[in-house]
Amino acid sequence: MIAEELAAASPSERRTLMCRLENTTETIEELRAVRRDGPGRLRRTALEALATLGGEAALEPADRRAVERLVRIRRRTDPIGSVTSCWTYWWTIRGDDQAAVIEALGLTGVRETTYALASVVIDTLEHDKDAPIGLVYVGPSINGWVPLMGPWCDAFGDRAAEVRETIARLSVEFGEAHAFYFGERGDGSAWHIVRDGVVVRTFDSEALETCSGEPLPIEREALERDGLTGRPEDHAEDWWDIPDANEVAAAVSLDVGWHHPKEGVVKGSPVLAYAPGTEPFPLPPAFYEI
Incomplete structure (x- = not known):
């Protein structure tokens, strides 16, 4: 048997x-x-x-x-936890109303999850390049920021223009919205910061020609610490102390990975949901944790 x-x-x-x-x-x-x-x-x-x-x-x-x-x-007893993948794409939207973010994005099929279950689902989808990308994790508001994560949130790949348009719209509605990427195996870091519809800063270690805007305070501090001037992208070829996306997210809004807060003001609960235009599909084969 x-x-x-x-x-x-x-x-x-x-x-x-x-x-x-x-x-x-x-x-x-x-x-x-x-x-x-x-x-x-x-x-x-x-x-x-x-x-x-x-x-x-x-x-x-x-x-x-x-x-x-x-x-x-x-x-009922699930502690605040990180939700990551080998290649983590996530957004953070200012506010304490998770339901308002879900409604603004037109997400459907909202279902309850735990942090561990969401991590398995998103990581599995990220590794399967033939899998649908439209299932996302939406975290509770933590310290005034609602995170959204999954392959659908990639603001630095082939869908960058479409995704950044959505980020801009969210920033107008909620005041501020950010997009991040972190490859945990040395596969790069990126961030895209938008306030009231205006792009404040874009950095992409894998596409330096696309960087724009003035460095964020955490970037300036790192430059000054190492006695450098200009912008991080000016030194990216030989400077190893550039903050990664996890550090930047923790400094300006919310990291979903290594620097995810373990406590704070939490409103809402972790959920999975389908992006607009995505036909609902069952959770993929995986070694699941709940």
């Missing part, structure tokens, strides 16, 4: 075994049978295997409801 073999393995071995499973009708039905009929000691392992093989689409309605209940229970 598949579930029996998986349950007997260590956590690391179990992941390896799950990766080797074939997503066949027979395998899915065997695991679903364990979920329906037991034995009880194997039901959790069967659920993990189903999610790993086929994502949300592999779960029967009763199991989807069970997962939703578990999310609601975990959220």
Whole structure:
């Protein structure tokens, strides 16, 4: 029995075994049978295997409801947490009304999540270049800023013009909106700061010719600390002390990664939602945490 073999393995071995499973009708039905009929000691392992093989689409309605209940229970004591990917694209919008940001963007299909679950979903979508990009994480307002994260939030790639137009619109409505990118494996940093519809500063370590505006205070401080003048982009080829996007976001609004606050004034709860024009789709196959 598949579930029996998986349950007997260590956590690391179990992941390896799950990766080797074939997503066949027979395998899915065997695991679903364990979920329906037991034995009880194997039901959790069967659920993990189903999610790993086929994502949300592999779960029967009763199991989807069970997962939703578990999310609601975990959220009661879920501490503030970071939501990141290997390549993290996020926005921060000034304000303490998460619902107003969701409405302004026309997001749909809003569903409750935990910070850990959102991290798995966004990171999985970011790694799958064939996956739809229109599912985003919207965090609660923390210290006066609402974060939005996911591949759809990329303000520095092929969709830069479209995304920056949205950022400008949000800045007019809410006073200020920022877009950031951070590649945690040395894949660059970028930020785009807009206030009242006016672009204040744009920096992109991977496209220095697109940088504009005067350095932010945190940038100026770093330059002065190292005895440099001008702008960071003037020294990017040989200066290793340029602040990264996580540091800049923490200084001017809200970081969703390494410098995410662990406490503060929190209004709202973490959710996942679909961007305008995105057909709802089930959560992708992944090793899920809730």
